[in-house]
Amino acid sequence: MSALQRELRGIVRLGLKMETVTGLLIRMPVHAQVYRIGGADLYPIVTKRKYSLGGAEVEVEVPLVPGSSLKGRMRGLLELSLGKRLYTSDERIWLHARILWGTRAHPMSTDELIRDISGRCEVDEVFGSPAVGFDQLVEMLARDLASKQGKEEPDDADYEEAGKVARSLALNLALTRLLVDDMTPDKDYVGVLSENGRRILAISDFLEEKGENRIDRITSAADPRQVARVKPGVVFQGALRLLVFDIDKGYVKRNLELVAKGLRLVEETYLGASGSRGYGRVKFKDISVEVMKTFGAEKPEYRKLADLASVEALLGKVDEIAGEVEKTLFG
Known part of the structure; x- marks a missing residue:
C-alpha cells in the first residue's frame, strides 16, 4: 500500500493533583525491596526528586505513582x-x-x-x-x-x-492517544511538610506502617506482616496528555469524556493494591486544561482553557472544552 500519513493536530494537557484519602500501596518489586534493610514486609515504589526548598535545590526520597499504574x-x-x-x-x-x-x-x-x-x-x-x-x-x-x-x-x-x-x-489507525505521567509529591505539599526547607525530609515522612494478619481457618495460626504504604493526605502532581490526530475531528469530546470517566471510576474504587480492604482511595483535584496546536504551528504553545476543582467539574465542562479544542485544532 502507499504510505499512511497522519497529522498530529494538537495536544490537550490535563495537569492535576491527586490526594490520598486512605493509605496507598503500589508495591516495589521484590528484587528491589531486598536492598532495604529492615522495615516492612511490603514496601511502596519510591524514587528521588529535586525540590526547591528554602532557596536551595534539595534531593528528597519520595513515593512514586507510576503512570502505567494509573x-x-x-x-x-x-x-x-x-x-x-x-x-x-x-x-x-x-x-x-x-x-x-x-x-x-x-x-x-x-x-x-x-x-x-x-x-x-x-x-x-x-x-x-x-x-x-x-x-x-x-x-x-x-x-x-x-x-x-x-x-x-x-x-x-x-x-x-x-x-x-x-x-x-x-485509514482509521493512529498512535496511542493518552500519555500518562509518573506522579510524585506536589512541590507545595513538600514545601509545607519541610517547613520550606527548615526540616530535612526522609521517605518516612510520606509513609505509614500498617500491621496486617492472616488467620488459618483450620488451625487458627496467625501470619502477621507489616505493610509500609503512602499515608493519607499526601498530595501528588502529574499530567495526562491527549493527542489529537487529523482523523479525530468530531471525536475529541468522546475521547476527553472517556479520560474523565476513567479518573472518576478510579476515585470511586481504588488505585494500587488491596483496594477491597480499604487501601488506595484517592481524589483528583486542581485540574488545569490546556490545548496546544502542533500541526502548522510555528511555535507550539499551550493555551489555558479551564481551571477546575474536581473530576466532576471536568465532566460538566467536557462539551465546552471539546468544542474549544476542535475550534482551535480544526478551525
Whole structure:
C-alpha cells in the first residue's frame, strides 16, 4: 500500500493533583525491596526528586505513582464499565485490545477486528493497542475469506480483496492517544511538610506502617506482616496528555469524556493494591486544561482553557472544552 500519513493536530494537557484519602500501596518489586534493610514486609515504589526548598535545590526520597499504574487502572475499569469483550495472548492477562496472536491465544476474530477498527473503539484508540503489521493483517483477512469459502489456502482473489479491506481499515489507525505521567509529591505539599526547607525530609515522612494478619481457618495460626504504604493526605502532581490526530475531528469530546470517566471510576474504587480492604482511595483535584496546536504551528504553545476543582467539574465542562479544542485544532 502507499504510505499512511497522519497529522498530529494538537495536544490537550490535563495537569492535576491527586490526594490520598486512605493509605496507598503500589508495591516495589521484590528484587528491589531486598536492598532495604529492615522495615516492612511490603514496601511502596519510591524514587528521588529535586525540590526547591528554602532557596536551595534539595534531593528528597519520595513515593512514586507510576503512570502505567494509573493508566492501566483507568483502562481496566472502563473496559468493565463499557462491557468490552476481553482477549489474551498468554491466558494470564486478559484485556480489551487488538490481540491477534499468541502461544495460547484467545484473540479477536477477523470480524471482531474489523468491527473494532472500523467502529473506532474508544478504548483501543485512547489507551492504545498492539501494533498490527499490514502484511500480517492482509494474510489474516485472506485466510479468513478462504475459510468462509471452504478453501484450505487463499488464492490471488482472496489476497486482492483482503488488501482492499486492510487499506480501508488502515485509514482509521493512529498512535496511542493518552500519555500518562509518573506522579510524585506536589512541590507545595513538600514545601509545607519541610517547613520550606527548615526540616530535612526522609521517605518516612510520606509513609505509614500498617500491621496486617492472616488467620488459618483450620488451625487458627496467625501470619502477621507489616505493610509500609503512602499515608493519607499526601498530595501528588502529574499530567495526562491527549493527542489529537487529523482523523479525530468530531471525536475529541468522546475521547476527553472517556479520560474523565476513567479518573472518576478510579476515585470511586481504588488505585494500587488491596483496594477491597480499604487501601488506595484517592481524589483528583486542581485540574488545569490546556490545548496546544502542533500541526502548522510555528511555535507550539499551550493555551489555558479551564481551571477546575474536581473530576466532576471536568465532566460538566467536557462539551465546552471539546468544542474549544476542535475550534482551535480544526478551525
